[in-house]
Amino acid sequence: MKRIEAVNDFVIKFGNVNGSGSASANELFAKSFLRMGIPVSPRNIFPSNIQGLPTWYEVRVTEAGWLGRRGGVDLMVAMNPQTWDKDVREIDPGGYLFYDNTKSLPASKFRDDIHVVGMPLTEICNATYTDARERQLFKNIIYVGALAALLGIEPGVIAELIGEQYKGKEKLLKPNLNAFQMGFHYAEEKLKDAVGLKVQRGYNVGDRIFIDGNSAAGLGMVYGGATVCAWYPITPSSSLAEAFQRYCARLRVDKETGQNRFAIVQAEDELASIGVVVGAGWNGARAFTATSGPGISLMTEFIGLAYFAEIPITIVDVQRGGPSTGMPTRTQQSDILACAYASHGDTKHVLLFPEDPHECFEHAAIALDLADRLQTPVFVMTDLDIGMNQRLTKPFTWDDTRRYDRGKVMTxxxxxxxxxxxxxxxxxxxxxxxxxxxxxxxxxxxxxxxxxxxxxxxxxxxxxxxxxxxxxxxxxxxxxxxxxVPQPVLRGCGKKTRFGAIYYGSTSPAMDEAYAALEAAGIAIDTLRLRAFPFNDTVSDFIAEHDQVFVVEQNRDAQLRSLLVNELNIDPARLMPVLHYDGTPITARFIASEISERVRVLNVEPLKKGKAA
Amino acid sequence: MTYITKPKLHHPTLQQNRIGYTRRDYEGKVSTLCAGCGHDSISAALIQSFWELDIEPHKVAKLSGIGCSSKTPDYFLGNSHGFNTVHGRMPSVLTGANLANRELIYIGVSGDGDSASIGLGQFAHVMRRGVDMAYILENNGVYGLTKGQFSATADFGSRSKRGVENRDSAVDTVGLALLMGASYVARGFSGDKEQLVPLLKAAIAHPGAAFVDVISPCVAFNNHAGSTKSYDYVREHNEAVSRLDFWPSREAITVSYEEGAVIDVPQHDGSILKLRKLDGAYDPTDRIAAMNAIARAAAVGEVLTGLLYVDPSAEDLHAHLSTVELPFNRLGEQELCPGSAMLDRINASLR
Structure with a gap:
């Protein structure tokens, strides 16, 4: 049987039950790679639920530094009986299944083209712990220990991380370390060389930081000088307002008086939260709200008023799937048109498209400046994929000579x-x-x-x-x-080509990787990453210079493409949509295969020399 | 409405207040409401109140929703900033404005459609938060600008101009304001300026959420027999609990009061409310008793007016949020930006 062998380049997926304490164990696992100098890109796939429903955590270990979702699973850690069949099906042939074999399962529950690694986790826990919650929580740490041994993660690295996590909480530190050691030693002795996925020290993390986009945007609002935040809880944006609160408590309290240089109002609904922001903006304070699609819908009347009355306001839209619950805990870029043309009457609005947490920080601060300068609503369009997942990203920077642009205010x-x-x-x-x-x-x-x-x-x-x-x-x-507004970023392939691709926001890491894959396959393509709407001449020039431009986005109806067609008067035939919208983050495999297939079809006539594609 | 604009020149002998302004300095544009509209009387009472309180007009911010009442901030304090916001959402805008600059005086003007129908939620929550403001509800029980539909404060059983009987219960705005935590609650009548002006003055001076419901008959659509918001009905059923005099702290009290008939309610800022009681048993600092009295009066069709409730030790939203004294809109990089050295430390903690 085939056996997937890989060093520093694989995908591990955890199938867990929501509320079982798996999240912190899984995060610990992901961080251990970073400490070994290997880039990692984790993603939460979670339900609209606090306890009981299935949740997954996918960790891409990638020495090459590709931070998009790869697709496919090399090792499945199947801890949830509810999703067992589906989880087992998802493993690539030659891949591995790690599971709790305390209870034996019939052969029909397995596949014959994957390698099965069993460990009696429940049995070990029951023998070691008496408290039900402890049995549950330490089971997670024990499997982290076992995985560390299986993959070759240095135990000292994880011990160091556990030490940081429970600093000052000795009561928790010791038992967590013990559980980790227990799992590690078990696997070291009994599961020797059970998987072909290995980790070796690397040097590709550099000075990058590991943070989620919502926290980064919250911090950007602190640096950008926001004093009023009004919000209403909605997934996936809630953690942004909470991060603002957390950073303000640390950075914005007057040391002498203990008084706050910020005000946060958790309003009764999105109508009130945007109303508070409008009132504060009208009266000269920097104010923002964070929300998601349904919140934008409720805010649109006020957005129109702010546009016409010319009031600076900043709105962060952490995009998700549509209404109700379920898909809303999945990612999409599906509010582009709703925000660009939000409200009644003759309106259109400035949008920013950060690609990662680093830009979430930057765009948050820039949005506050732009709103004051332009006296208008400014939207920061992030999404669940950037907002709620920790991502390896360039460190934040701030120029101390930078002054807030308060715009035209007569004194x-x-x-x-x-x-x-x-x-x-x-x-x-x-x-x-x-x-x-x-x-x-x-x-x-x-x-x-x-x-x-x-x-x-x-x-x-x-x-x-x-x-x-x-x-x-x-x-x-x-x-x-x-x-x-932030200008688009051009990546020329260095050759003459008739093909271009436009993309934005969280599609970036997948596009970077797809670009390299296409290049390796001999497909030359120039790309333009949009960072804002309205579009300037660079965008129309880019489209004019290419016969076919792929517009890669994560929604059903090619919303950004519509905006390009409408605002720049582009012939729609020149803009080919490449669309991914099932709620999972777009992958490089998807983009590369879509583009290469279309390029193949478009290139049926023999290519002339120098006009490669 | 009148088409005759008043001359801009002031008569030299016009009386000035303590800070050198005449009443004319507190006026605004010419009203476009119907002749005899109760709302214009309220605007006049506001002009009188601000003039008597010696408040510089530009230190007041006027906010309103949408509707006849919400147009009125254009008709007083012409040199102040005003904001005609969104239907039913004035409270949230006022809250944000108040957070941005705590030094100004905030007056919110709304109507019964604005506050009791589309904006009932915001009305309730702004009271809960204790935003420092004077919230004036110009209450006529009818939609004026859209021509005569019942509003949510129309009493059960009252009749519209077309003779339709209202079969929905009325929203009791003063009861709701009390329930939600307003720290100053009063009701006046646009036809009784002598009672209304002190109620407004005390509301403006109150350091917390002050609510004044003013019954303000709509001469075009709700001043007929069968209406419970007509001039005649309100005059006949007006049950005042007290007469209020408002004394800013620095003023000597110049009226002599009969022993025992007056109670003093000293305010946070040193000003004094003097209440001449008309109903001997009424205690306006007892919130539960006030709610009972309002409910009892409503049950027999009386309109309870006067100062219904005041919490002399009220606090506002800024106190709840423990914000700095300096207005937010004057804070700059120095006060707000933690700087690059701190950012380096934050970066280091994220590795």
């Missing part, structure tokens, strides 16, 4: 000096008017804020031409946005 001195103030007056030709904070001056600069019905001086007007004048200026402002 009491300027008003006093007689500078003309018209709330919706385009003084500089960039479509951006001046605003005043309430309470600035006793007689100058006051105005009444409304939605649409106003003239350049914020006076009530229902005249058609006045409305047109205003929304045309808003279009000029949108033009201005093009040059100040």
């Amino acid at each position: 009491v001195e300027e008003l006093e000096a007689g500078k003309e103030f018209g709330r919706y007056l385009d003084v500089d030709g960039d479509g951006i008017p001046y605003r005043t904070y309430p309470g600035t001056h006793p007689t100058k600069g006051g105005f009444f804020t409304r939605g649409t019905t106003k003239d350049r001086y914020a006076r009530y007007s229902e005249e058609g031409p006045v409305y047109v004048d205003n929304v045309q200026r808003l279009l000029r402002k949108f033009e201005t946005a093009k040059s100040i």
Whole structure:
């Protein structure tokens, strides 16, 4: 029988029961590779549930540093009887099944093209522990110990991690170490060389950090100067507001007075949370909310008001599958159009597309600047895959000379000096008017804020031409946005090619790997990673320079492609959708096979020299 | 409505308040509401209140929802910033504005459609949070701008102008505000300015969530026989529990009160509420008793008015959140950004 042999390059998947304490053990396991200098990319696949339903944790060990989901499973750690059959089916031929063999299972429960590694976990736990919860929790640590021995993870590395986790909690430290040792020694003695997957020290982690996108964005909001956060709990965004809270408690409390330089309101719903953000933005504080698709739906009336009334607000949309529960704990990029054109009337909005936690941090801080500069709602479009999974990412950086861009705010001195103030007056030709904070001056600069019905001086007007004048200026402002949002990132293949690919957000790591695979297969393709909407000329130029452009995204209806067609007047035939939308993160295998197949079809006529594809 | 704009020039002999402003300085644009609308009387009472309180007009932020009532912030305090927000959502916007700058005075103007129907949730939650504001509900029991539909405060059994009887129970806004934790609750009548002005002044000065429900008849759609929000009905059924006088701390009390007829309620900021009791047993600092009294009056069709409840030791949202004294909108990088050295440490903890 074939036996998968691999060093520092494999996928291990854990099938667990939600609420069994597996998450922290699995995280410990994933981190041990990083400490051995080997990049790792873990992903939670979890149910809409706290206890009882199946949950999976997939760990990709990748010396080459490919952080996207690979697809396929080399070693399945099957700890959940409910999903046994499905989990066993998923293993690649020649792969391995690790399971608890305390109770014997009929041969029909196995496959003859995989290698089975059994260990009596329950028996060991029952013999060692009397408390039911301990039996449950330590079982997880015991299998981590066994896996460490099977794969060759240095036990000292895991002992060090356990030490860090239970620092100052000696009562927990010792039993966890013991459980780990128990598992390790058992496997060392009884399961020698049972799997062909091995780990060796590597040097590819570098100075990178390991963090989830929601925490990174929460920290970015602290650095970017957000003082007001209003939110309503919704998966997968809740941990972002909670991270903001956590970092604020550490970084934003006045040491002398103990008072807070932040306010966090857990509102009664998303309508109220966006309302609080709008009120704070109107009054000159930097404010944001974090939500997901259904929250965006509820917020859209306010988003329209903020657009027309020109109020700086920042919204982080951690995207997920559609309504109800279930798919919403899976990832998608399916709110692109809902956010780009959110609300009633003539609206469109600035969107940012961070690719990883590093950019979640950066884009959070940039969004606050852009919202103030442009006086408009700014969306940071992340998703569950980046938001809720820890990812190896470049360390965060901050330039201490950086100043917050508070945009065009007229001061009491300027008003006093007689500078003309018209709330919706385009003084500089960039479509951006001046605003005043309430309470600035006793007689100058006051105005009444409304939605649409106003003239350049914020006076009530229902005249058609006045409305047109205003929304045309808003279009000029949108033009201005093009040059100040994060610019797209071009990757040229160095050859002349008729093929291009556009992608964004969490698709990045899978696309990077697919690019290398396509290159190795002799398929030359240029790529453009979009980092923001509105699109600038780089995007239209890129499309113009290629006969066929693949638009890779994670939703059913090719939403970004629609946005490109609509906003840049592109012939839809030139933009070929490559779509992945089953709720799992897109893989390099998927992208590479979709693109190479289409390139093959498009290349039926013989290629001329120098026009390779 | 009137089409005659008032001249901008002030008469030199107009009386000035302590900070040198005349009443005219507290006016706004000419109202576009119907002649005789109760809401215009409320705007006039607000102008009077702010003038008497010696508050600089631009230190007030006016927020409202959507509807006839919500248009009124344009008709007073013309030099203040105002915000006509979204239907039923003024409370959340006011909350955010208040968090951004705790130094201004926040006045929220809403109607019964805005607060008791579409915005009932936000109405309840803003009271729970204790946002420092004066929330004025201009209550006429009817949708004016959309021409005469019942609102959620229309009493059970009352009749619309077209003769339809309302078969839904009414939302009791003062009862709800009390239940949700408002620390100042009053009800006035737009036709009784003498009672209303002190109620508004004390609400503005109250350091917490202050709610004033003002019965404000709609002359166009709800001032007929069979309505329980008409001028005639409210005059006949108005049951005032007290007459309120409001004394800012620095002022000497110039009215002499009869012994035993008046109770003092000193406020946090040193100001004093003087209550001339009309109902001898009524204690406005007893929340449970206030709820009972309101319910009892409603059961017999009386409209209980006056100061219904006040918590003299009220706290606001900023106190609950323990925020810094300096307004958020004046904090910069220095106060907000932890800097690169701290970021390096955070990075190190993530390896």
